């Protein structure tokens with residue numbers, strides 16, 4: 001194998017970050033973006049809205065599959081600022097579940113309490129601890145107070161499949177209203193119950209969401225991507241989009257899609273001393289980071 005063509009997995013959770021994420025279902029990382037990076041993403045959002053006749057300045061705007069719609073969002077598929085966190089959970093079967101831009105002006109629609117993911121039989125029934133989806137949120141506008149269209153969650157609620165506030169907007173004791181500075185990055189276990197505050201301010205909330213999941217969970221905002229667009233991606237981006245024509249490939253991806261990343265510590269494409277020689281890479285289990293902490 002030539003290791004030259006493969007990248008080491010970018011940094012992900014520290015042990016302390018994992019413990020907080022596991023306990024609360026949410027991790028807030030301030031100053032993740034520089035002002036230049038914030039401007040870069042805001043500029044791309046402006047280009048997206050300018051090109052979309054459906055965009056209305058005073059209405060909620062939430063296009064999905066934005067990774068395929070603008071090169072700046074394409075870069076986010078495997079961005080080293082966050083992809084290592086997702087890789088720490090989903091390892092070699094990492095997939096982009098969805099990519100969204102949200103614009104929330106004053107008095108536009110806002111969400112009631114809900115978890116993300118399956119409803120009638122939630123993922124938590126099968127996976128009481130580990131998320132089957134995680135969401136990365138990038139906040140591009142300062143939201144210093146409540147009632148600014150803030151994201152609100154109930155820390156620790158990722159273990160619960162029932163929640164008193166379900167379908168209501170009401171404030172619930174213990175909730176965390178995310179009052180944050182632009183440039184903040186959030187990593188959320190998608191089983192965490194959340195809602196959105198009304199926006200009673202003149203600040204137009206703008207943010208980007210990217211969700212990741214294992215390749216065998218159905219993608220949320222596409223099934224396949226345009227072949228011509230796929231050719232513009234780097235190898236890791238193409239793999240993470242998992243644009244397979246056969247359903248079972250989501251469970252058993254083709255051998256060329258391995259390794260997605262090399263181990264960030266050892267630089268190896270597999271865990272040493274586990275399998276006998278001759279077991280092909282694409283059917284070897286590899287340890288994911290959280291296995292050392294759980």
Ligand SMILES: O=C(O)CCC(=O)C(=O)O
Pocket residue numbers: 102111116150151152194195196
């Ligand atoms: O806009 C937000 O802060 C949260 C959106 C939301 O509830 C969701 O995407 O599930």
